[in-house]
Amino acid sequence: MSGVMTTLLDLADLPEVDIPSGPLEAARNSLFDWMVCGHAGSSEPVAQKMRAFMQAEGGAGVASVFGGGLAPARMAALVNGTISHAIDFDDTHFAHVGHLSVGIYPAALAAGEAEGATKSQIIAAFLLGAEAAIRVGLVLGNGHYNRGFHQTATAGAFGATLAAGRLMGLSRAQMRAALGLCATRASGLKSQFGTMGKPLNAGIAASNGVEAAQLARLGMTSCEDGLMGAQGFVATHSDAPQPDVAPVGEWIFPAISYKFHACCHGTHAMIEGLRALLPLAPETIETITLRTNPRWLSVCNIAKPATGLEVKFSYAWLAAMVFMGRDTGAFGSYTDAAAGEAALGDIARRVAVSGDAELSDMQAEGAVVLTDGTRLGFAYDLAKGSDACALSERLIAKSRALLGDAASRLDPVLSASDVPAAELGQHIRTGI
Template sequence: MGVMEELLDLAATPADVLPQDALRMAQNSLFDWLVCGRAGQGEPLSGILHQMAQAEGGSAEASVFGLPGGYPARMAAMVNGAVSHALDYDDTHFAHIGHLSVGVYPAALAVGQARDLSLSEVVEAFLVGAEVAIRLGLVLTPGHYNRGFHMTATAGAFGATVAAGRLMRLTREQMRHAVGLCATRASGLKSQFGTMGKPWNAGIAASAGVECAWLALHGMTSAEDGLCGPQGFVATHSDAPDEAAFGAAPGFLFGDIKYKFHACCHGTHAMIEGLLALPGEQRSRVKALTLRTNPRWLRVCDKKAPQTGLEVKFSYGWLAGMVLRGMATGDDRVYADALAEDAALKDFASRVTVIGDETLSDMMAAGFVVLDSGEKVPFSHDLAAPIPQDRLQAALVRKAEAMIGQAGPALWHTLEQGGPARGLAGFVSGA
């Protein structure tokens, strides 16, 4: 059975057989995504997209972060996807090297609100769509990412399409056409990293999902196999695709989702955690640092001379200096543009050596610091280490409080109660 048929089977998974542990993580991701979106509504990118949404207007179907009233589902998905990724503080799945919530949840919530569906249906659709995105990422292989494609936007667009299509109750053939349409619509480049274009990639994925599902629902057709057929998405976007990878792993891979507790690129978090594990007395005495990281991150997280606060989020050297200085890497307000002009951080970054190491996974970092005495002290961290569910949820609530105040714990309570997707309109708009 080919990838397309496996995908269609996955898209039609009955709600009552979805694994509870994965659904619990999907619920965590809904909370974290909503918090990131609410916190990002004041970013410059948000203001630009708010102007677009208000200028175009249209049917009042779904809510938008930071705006009162309702907007067309496709527009809401686009704005919410971009706004929620503006701080680069959302979840990551390393199996396919992408951010899942910012591409898939905006589409699912917009359609759920437009169709007056329940939050549980939105979460279920998200989980299935996110799983599709992960598995398509495995088919595309890391080579797709390494060539410069932003997996959040490319594989993520297919996840958004499946989530939206599931909520629109597409038939199997309609879903086939929706996925085929997405194959000619999905896009997103890593060259945008460090600019407003990166979060917009997530918005593009979410809006493409709503658009492709809606068009298929209303009769638009596509290539029979837009994924793996001749000149399909996989063939044109990956040099050595692995079609067998889609169905190779049992269960749901989404359960391995990782959450950010530092407001910067997830590829830097293992280094940050490793440095934070050093005794405070040693951190204050570090004069130089050598870091080993998976080679994939060298073209993502190793900006040698960041020019803006956004670019600092992708700079091992700057971030290492911030950690050792005791700056709050989890507070997005720290990443002002002036940070890129900090002379002390610039000086320390010149003494940071970053080396690619194929023996390390995407979630690992290792290396050593050199103290003022000349002593070399090793450090390492692996983000794959599991976190118990109660500790994870407590950490997410603390993160939310730091980002949006008491609205965070209140949101957690709201989500625990369930109810209609439209019930989130007030939180999303900021009312």
Template sequence: MLLIDRVIELARLPSDRLPARAMGLARFSLLDWMACGIAATDEPVAAKLRLLAEQEAGNGVSSVFGDGGVPARMAALVNGATSHALDYDDTHFAHIGHLSVAIYPAALAVAEEIDASADAMVEAFLVGAEAAIRIGIVLGRAHYNQGFHQTATAGAFGATVAAARLYGLNREQLRNAIGLCSTRASGLKSQFGTMGKPYNAGIAASNGVECAKLASLGMTSSDDGLEGLQGFIPTHSPAAEPASDGSIDNFIFDDNKYKLHACCHGTHAMIEALLGADALKGRGLDDIAALVLRTNPRWLSVCDIKRPRTGLEVKFSYNWLAGMTIRGDRTGDDRIYRDSLVDDRALSAFANKVEVIGDDALTDMQARGVLTLKDGAKIELHHDLDAELPQHVLAGKLRTKAEALIGARGTGLWQAFADLAGKSARAVGSALRK
């Protein structure tokens, strides 16, 4: 079966064939995405895109974080960028992509437009996310290492599938929507550390709504925009990987991971390893002579900024984050990542003690290291983010995160939407507004 045919089958999968565990995680992703977006409402990139939305004519049918209704495509753009502005959203490591920020904005915008149920919106997100992962896996590591941002590229296809499901596109329309997306999907890693990174997520969500809508209006495209001649995969990946052999009933989305620290996900294994080192408890930065950290080489081009220039760049700096973690800074609180951190003398001095080494033996979710104390003692470090948390434990951690981000409003989100039965997408949308 061609990849595009598999994606079309996935998009049309009946509700009763969507795995219960994956649906549970998809609901968690909704709540986590909402909290991240609400917390970022006043970020500069969010304000600028709301201004752009106000200037675009059309019916205000879809909600945006911090404001009223705007056209669905524009709502997807604003909400995608806003919810990724803090870089605190979920990640799937099979293709290194942030799923919620690219796909939920498209699913919510369309679901509000057509007045769908909240459950239908979550189902659309889930199949869109699964499609994005599977396409991202085929694009492969070479695509990411070449400089493409999978959140924006594979994510755009996921957003298209989600929107297409909600619009009720038939097979031929779905094929056209995916083909149209193949000529729209874009996003570069060179934007990391700037407003362009969250903008990438907004582009993906916006592209999804636009391509699905155009296909529903009868716009045509190439027969196979994914793997066909000069399609997206052969033109955007120098070394594409084989498609997953797994049944579409076995969802890879089950491995989705959630951020509990407000920084690049590539640094989280290191942070958890440091937090879990009992021998380090009670010791400070001055007690440490050196830290040698081993991480997957993929992360060296993403979050190994040796001398960050801004608070945002601190989120992509192993050297700074190691010192902050050992010192006891609350890495889960986005408000601490101020520009003044780059001038912190203690962190600057400690950064000189940190050596980061790429190690192909480690997965994207693992970190190993050795801390050498000034008395010569050594502390072994290791953590694997792939360790699965029970859903009730994960729910508790995500609720705590939401409350840390937006206070009582986070508590309210979990009280109102932990159970979506009988609720509409428009009710979810209304919770994004001030």
């Protein structure tokens, strides 16, 4: 059995008392943000379709679903994963190259409700599952994502399996089998971006995790190492795997990045950097130069967006929105009319974007040159994050912006106090 599989099994076995408070706090923040995004997406068209699919299939209702109702654990994970990624406003981990909460928390909550777990147990299971998913993502390497796989769904499914299996009380042998079964189920393609298939990818990760854990508990067998073994997941899904993984006890998840702008996460470092230069009158700007990691040039560098959706993937237009005082955190800012607005286009034409391999996925640097020749440099690194108090305030402000005054009903989720999973489930069904 490979060292990677051994590390994942050791993560699954780690006692909760051995987990530091810092990583647990980060996971608690992500639980809150995930629930906010789930409620915000619960009326989206894809959410309505998923609940209709759930009702048509039926089954014993043991786990809660955004928008109301109970479903079998596997189905609840599928529905909640999809719904919570519907507005694409959830957290991102750049080492993992994907969204962790939407693929793992739905599995953890569904399994936790079914097994009568507590909030603290669900948070710990999520955290360890997220650590596993990040490690699998790093093993797969950038080539996996660049080839067209959506790591939220592929690497994320292994994290969902570990989280669900831990809450189901799987033995070490059963967990190994569950991860092996996940290897033959994990899937998800970037070709689905821009369609309802993208949020479904998150639901697939969560559903696969619950299903693999349930089957392993029933005694379903699997190959010895479905992840790293011959013709296993890594061998068939990566050209240049990186098999050296961080040991248990080295916490990677706390570098998680939250979305505070309703656009591609690759643009957020630029937005934060430019915001630091405000106030700055648009008519005083001569040029804006931006350097970003080359990865983003094919993702969010649409020079002339034709739709509101494309505005979310346009460095130039987003830079213009910052200087025009538009709220980049509001969904209402990204309209088709904004894509054709002359005032935004006038500023956007002054923006020049280039790739810089020395910058990480989370960094942006550049300069704004004014008409009088003044040069104002800017730089921002999302990895630096915010202090705990400031982060909580921003997450709460985000919840109010998305959900209004009703968001205050979710504030207790940020508390360190423990409650039964059933109480979290009630927040899912009726919290807003």
